[in-house]
Amino acid sequence: MLTRIAVLASGRGSNLEAVIRHLAAHGEGAGVVLVASDRANAGALGVARAHDIASAALEMGPGHATALRALLDDHGAQLVVLAGYLRLVPAEVVRPWRGRVVNVHPALLPAFGGAGMYGARVHRAVLAAGARLSGVTVHFVDEVYDRGATITQWPVPVHPGDTADTLAARVLRVEHLLYPRAILAVARGDVRLAEDGRAEWTPRATTATAAFLLRDTTDDDLARSIDAALGC
Numbered sequence: 001m002l003t004r005i006a007v008l009a010s011g012r013g014s015n016l017e018a019v020i021r022h023l024a025a026h027g028e029g030a031g032v033v034l035v036a037s038d039r040a041n042a043g044a045l046g047v048a049r050a051h052d053i054a055s056a057a058l059e060m061g062p063g064h065a066t067a068l069r070a071l072l073d074d075h076g077a078q079l080v081v082l083a084g085y086l087r088l089v090p091a092e093v094v095r096p097w098r099g100r101v102v103n104v105h106p107a108l109l110p111a112f113g114g115a116g117m118y119g120a121r122v123h124r125a126v127l128a129a130g131a132r133l134s135g136v137t138v139h140f141v142d143e144v145y146d147r148g149a150t151i152t153q154w155p156v157p158v159h160p161g162d163t164a165d166t167l168a169a170r171v172l173r174v175e176h177l178l179y180p181r182a183i184l185a186v187a188r189g190d191v192r193l194a195e196d197g198r199a200e201w202t203p204r205a206t207t208a209t210a211a212f213l214l215r216d217t218t219d220d221d222l223a224r225s226i227d228a229a230l231g232c
């Protein structure tokens, strides 16, 4: 079990909040021990402080990779969780934590991802493409933006008349339910980065189930579907 989780976040920290709460209730000893941000005024640092979790603002100068690695080492981080982190995680950090760095992306990768595809830009691109389906992707992180092996995905419908904001809100709701569960699955070893570069789930978990998010689906229904799909 990977119990010591570090979170890197650039923004308001709503996924961070969801992760902290889920782990507090179901974490089997796993919890967030450090929150670091490339933005000193990120809401995520305030979320960390509110939960009495160590927090740090990262200096983005030339020594940034070494400093980040040292920070993660100092806090004994076993799993690194990106939650709305806008920077590329340096190879010096990805390599030693390979298979233990995860990210959430607010669309179905490999479409609508890559450098510069974050936040509202993702949802605008989905709408501009006329896609009927978006969703959430949780993936292992490698040296390239949004490229690492997919751990799990969950579909979210695009509704007629959607704006980037309405679509973002529908997707974010699923992020908050899916991401903490996927993180716990990685922490428990239910899913790992295999030799062939793909994510491999233990047999008791099946990611095949993908229930559509219907208009009247409650959070409890959705959480039960996700739990069933991930074998939680």
Ligand code: GRF
Binding pocket: 009, 010, 011, 012, 013, 014, 015, 016, 083, 084, 085, 104, 105, 106, 118, 119, 172, 175
């Ligand atoms: C989320 O939509 C996440 O998928 C994306 O950025 C947003 C971060 O939101 N990468 P928050 O900071 O977790 O509230």
